[in-house]
Amino acid sequence: MSGIHLVNESMSVPVSWYLMLSVALFAIGTAGALTRRNGISIFLSIEVMLNAANLALVAYSRQLDQRTGQILVFFVLAVAAAEAAVGLALFIAVYRQRRTIDINRINLMRH
Amino acid sequence: MSMETAVFAVFALLALGSSLVVVAHKSPIYSTLSLVLTLFSVAVLFVLLGAPFIATLQLLIYAGAILVLFLFVIMLLNVGRQEGIPGGHRAQLVTAILGALAFAAALWLLLLPTLGTGNHAPLTEELVSLSGLAQELFAEYLLPFEIVGLLLLVAVIGATVVARRPTPEELAGGGGGSGSPLSVSALDDLEAADSTAASWAADADRAGGHARPASFPGGTGAGATSGGVAARTAAPGARP
Numbered sequence: 240m241s242g243i244h245l246v247n248e249s250m251s252v253p254v255s256w257y258l259m260l261s262v263a264l265f266a267i268g269t270a271g272a273l274t275r276r277n278g279i280s281i282f283l284s285i286e287v288m289l290n291a292a293n294l295a296l297v298a299y300s301r302q303l304d305q306r307t308g309q310i311l312v313f314f315v316l317a318v319a320a321a322e323a324a325v326g327l328a329l330f331i332a333v334y335r336q337r338r339t340i341d342i343n344r345i346n347l348m349r350h
Numbered sequence: 351m352s353m354e355t356a357v358f359a360v361f362a363l364l365a366l367g368s369s370l371v372v373v374a375h376k377s378p379i380y381s382t383l384s385l386v387l388t389l390f391s392v393a394v395l396f397v398l399l400g401a402p403f404i405a406t407l408q409l410l411i412y413a414g415a416i417l418v419l420f421l422f423v424i425m426l427l428n429v430g431r432q433e434g435i436p437g438g439h440r441a442q443l444v445t446a447i448l449g450a451l452a453f454a455a456a457l458w459l460l461l462l463p464t465l466g467t468g469n470h471a472p473l474t475e476e477l478v479s480l481s482g483l484a485q486e487l488f489a490e491y492l493l494p495f496e497i498v499g500l501l502l503l504v505a506v507i508g509a510t511v512v513a514r515r516p517t518p519e520e521l522a523g524g525g526g527g528s529g530s531p532l533s534v535s536a537l538d539d540l541e542a543a544d545s546t547a548a549s550w551a552a553d554a555d556r557a558g559g560h561a562r563p564a565s566f567p568g569g570t571g572a573g574a575t576s577g578g579v580a581a582r583t584a585a586p587g588a589r590p
Contacts, residue, residue, distance in 0.1 A: 252358045257395065258461050260362045264369055264388075266454035271373025273446035279378045279424055283385055286416070287369050290392050293408075295461075301399040302465065304477055306486050309401050313487065316411050317498040321505035323416045327423045328509035334427050 257298035264291035278330050278340040282323070289319050358398060365391035378424045382417055389413045400473045403480050 264287060271284030293312045300308025330340050337345060368387035375381045389412045396405035476482055487495060 252354050252398065254399075255462075255465055256358065256362075257399065258465070259458065260365065260395070262454050262457050262461065263366060264392075265457065266450040267366070267369045267373055269453055270446050270450035273449065274443050275373065277378055277429060279420065279427075279429065280373075280381055283378065283381045283420065284373050286385060286412075287372055287388060290389060290408075290412075293404075294392055294395060297396050297399045297401045297404060299464075300401065301473075301477070304474060306477060306483055309404050309483060310487055310491055312401075312404050313407065314494060314498055316407055317502060320411060320416055321501050323419060324505050324509040325512070327419060328513035331423065331427065331513045334429075340427065340429055 254298050254302045257301075258295055261291045261295040261298065264288075264294065276341050276343055278333075278342050278345070279327075281342065282326055282330075286319065286323075289315060354398060358395065361391040361394045364388075365395070378429060379421065382420050382424065385420075386413050386417055389417070400478045402478065403483055 268284045268286075268288035268291060271287065272281050275281050275284060293315055296308040296312050296315070298308075300306060333345055334340050339345070365388050368384045368391065371384040372381045372388060375384065389408055393405040393408040393413075396402070396408060
């Protein structure tokens with residue numbers, strides 16, 4: 240981790256470290272979304288991925304000294320809220336019909 | 351090691367550890383509570399990066415509202431420990447982890463050149479100031495802001511329509527929910543009209559049996575009015 244010095248020494252924590260953390264969080268979220276069976280757990284993994292993207296946006300905002308990244312994060316937060324509301328409503332509707340939210344058993348459209 | 355480096359190290363490790371708990375814990379409730387910790391750690395990193403307003407939003411909206419919604423739904427549906435990562439899918443687990451690692455490597459190689467050799471300016475007052483953010487948001491990005499408001503309105507209406515129970519009028523008339531705007535609601539109507547037939551169909555489907563309408567017990571056992579409903583309910587389970 241200490242082998243990467245992309246920015247000068249004026250700041251103690253280089254922005255590349257934040258980006259590295261963001262990439263790691265995104266990979267963790269991807270692995271979770273691919274392996275979990277429970278629909279809500281998949282949703283939580285996707286929230287981790289969204290948050291990793293937000294961290295990258297803010298890190299770039301710091302690097303470029305522009306506010307646009309932060310404004311994008313604002314919009315991402317709003318979209319995440321809308322996505323969570325609609326997604327959880329879908330899970331409630333599916334659960335009412337199938338009595339499960341295990342994605343291996345929700346195969347109405349597979350066949 | 352400066353103070354900033356120490357804070358970064360502590361909260362970066364906290365974010366990594368708690369996000370691992372989020373994706374690995376069997377119980378969705380513990381995953382959600384662990385995600386609160388992840389979001390808090392990332393909010394601290396936002397402050398370090400000079401975005402205190404975004405950090406506040408993160409805590410208020412994400413940790414305060416969205417995750418409470420998650421907890422509410424988890425407890426409403428009572429899906430506590432329904433699943434873990436089953437041992438029979440070891441290959442899938444390994445593949446997913448390898449894929450995620452390869453993806454992370456690719457992403458890092460993609461991001462690396464964008465940083466350049468960057469001269470890193472010290473944190474400016476202008477970047478941190480809330481009034482500057484507000485001016486940019488409400489002047490330059492006013493139209494996206496309004497569209498996001500519309501999106502939230504549509505999401506609220508959509509969530510209400512999808513998750514609501516059907517009204518008695520829709521159950522009585524409408525021919526088993528054919529007037530309902532959404533197919534999920536139509537299925538819901540069917541289930542409410544003949545819940546036993548629906549649960550039989552679900553059981554047959556769950557057991558892996560290929561339920562046929564001809565051999566379906568609801569087709570003969572149910573009454574004259576619910577017979578058609580039962581046959582229609584069995585249709586999703588029947589394979590072509």
